[in-house]
Amino acid sequence: MKLEKVKISIVSYLNTTPLVFGIENNFSFLEQIILHKDIPSECARKLIDGEVDLGLIPVAAIPKLKEAHVISNYCIGAVGKVKSVLLVSDVPLNDIKTIYLDYHSRTSVNLCRVLCRELWKIEPEFIAGEPGFESKVSATTAGVIIGDRTFNFEKNYAYQFDLAEEWQTLTGLPFVFAAWVSNKKLSDEFITQFNQVMQEGLSQLDQCIKTSTQRIISEASLKEYLTTYINFDFDDKKKKAMQLFLSKLD
Numbered sequence: 001m002k003l004e005k006v007k008i009s010i011v012s013y014l015n016t017t018p019l020v021f022g023i024e025n026n027f028s029f030l031e032q033i034i035l036h037k038d039i040p041s042e043c044a045r046k047l048i049d050g051e052v053d054l055g056l057i058p059v060a061a062i063p064k065l066k067e068a069h070v071i072s073n074y075c076i077g078a079v080g081k082v083k084s085v086l087l088v089s090d091v092p093l094n095d096i097k098t099i100y101l102d103y104h105s106r107t108s109v110n111l112c113r114v115l116c117r118e119l120w121k122i123e124p125e126f127i128a129g130e131p132g133f134e135s136k137v138s139a140t141t142a143g144v145i146i147g148d149r150t151f152n153f154e155k156n157y158a159y160q161f162d163l164a165e166e167w168q169t170l171t172g173l174p175f176v177f178a179a180w181v182s183n184k185k186l187s188d189e190f191i192t193q194f195n196q197v198m199q200e201g202l203s204q205l206d207q208c209i210k211t212s213t214q215r216i217i218s219e220a221s222l223k224e225y226l227t228t229y230i231n232f233d234f235d236d237k238k239k240k241a242m243q244l245f246l247s248k249l250d
Contacts, residue, residue, distance in 0.1 A: 005034050006190065007052040011178060012037035013147045014214060014222060015076050015084065015230045016056065021208035022201020029197050032190070039147070040105040040178060047183050054182045054194075058107035059242050060249060065183055071191050072180035074198040075234040079174040082164035083229040084150045087112055088157040089142035093120045100129040100136060100143040107177050107245075108146045111163050114248045119170040151217050173241035174231065202232055 010016055010023070023035060036043075036052060044061035046052045056076065062068050078085075085108045089096055099116075101109035109126075116122050127133075129143065137143040137157065144163070164175045180194075201208060209222050217225070231238075 003032070005032060006054060006186065007034045007036070009036040009038050009043040009046045009052040009055040009057075011040050011043055011056050011076070013040075013084075014151075014216065014225065015147075017212055017214075017222065017226060018201040018205055018208045018232075019056070019074070019198055020201070021204065021211070022197045022199070025204075026197045026200060029193060040107070041103060043178075044106060047181065050183060053184060054180065054186065056178050057181050058105050059176050059179050059245065060106040060110045062179070062181060063246065063249070065181065067183055069182045069185060070179050070234075071182050071186060071194070072198060073195050073234055074180065074202070074232045075176050075238060076178040077174055077176045077231045077234070077238050078164035078229060079231050080165050080168050081162045081229055082175070082177070083162065083225060084148070085111075085144075085146045085163045085177065086150050087115075087142055087144050087161040087163060088137055088153070089159040089161075090138055090157060091140055091142075092159060093122055093161070095140055096122060096124050096142045097140040098127060098142070099124045100127050100133045100141065102133075102144045102146050103129050103131070105146050105177075108163060109144055110249055111167060111175070111245070112144045113250070114245070115163065115166050115170065118248070119166060148216050151221075167241075167245075171241065171244060173244065174238050175245070176234070176238045176242040179234065179242065198232075 043055040044057040047055035167175045
């Protein structure tokens with residue numbers, strides 16, 4: 001009897017470079033899955049709509065699932081600065097009137113709302129960003145911009161606020177941007193192998209950077225990003241931080 005393949009959606013950002021490498025270089029695992037590469041919000045949509053079985057999804061999307069199983073020892077997290085999730089502005093926080101929210105993610109925009117309310121004590125108008133919204137950031141209009149686009153801004157913004165660092169200021173905790181979540185129960189055997197595949201990718205960081213075809217930043221910058229700013233271990237502190245964040249969502 002032929003087993004049905006597990007459909008997986010993974011974020012297609014630089015921060016998943018070693019995770020993708022682990023998956024794509026374990027051929028016995030590849031035979032068991034169908035891999036999709038998407039922006040974070042699309043990972044979440046596909047999992048919510050049942051188009052995939054497992055996704056590396058923004059944690060803010062977890063409550064929207066009818067059934068949710070956080071299955072992995074690994075996540076996309078940060079302890080302090082993350083570098084690639086920013087609120088950018090031409091004016092100080094207290095002068096911001098409007099904030100465009102990046103359509104790529106649910107977690108980062110919700111994190112911005114929490115920080116506005118609880119840390120910065122400001123009440124801006126929030127607008128859902130559409131493709132090209134970055135060009136509208138000027139004067140008292142700010143924007144949450146995430147992912148690979150944060151590495152090479154065309155414009156120099158006077159202020160850049162790192163949302164993971166600001167969260168740590170608020171709570172003293174790390175932050176979890178995305179977790180591996182399934183919308184149905186997966187076998188213990190599959191989960192064990194999946195975690196091994198994640199670990200394999202992370203243990204071959206130099207190799208995965210060397211073979212990466214990305215041209216957004218240099219190899220040295222990518223290594224610094226993946227080792228200094230992204231923290232992959234889904235440890236107890238991150239689990240606590242994730243639950244605290246979810247408790248703050250409207």
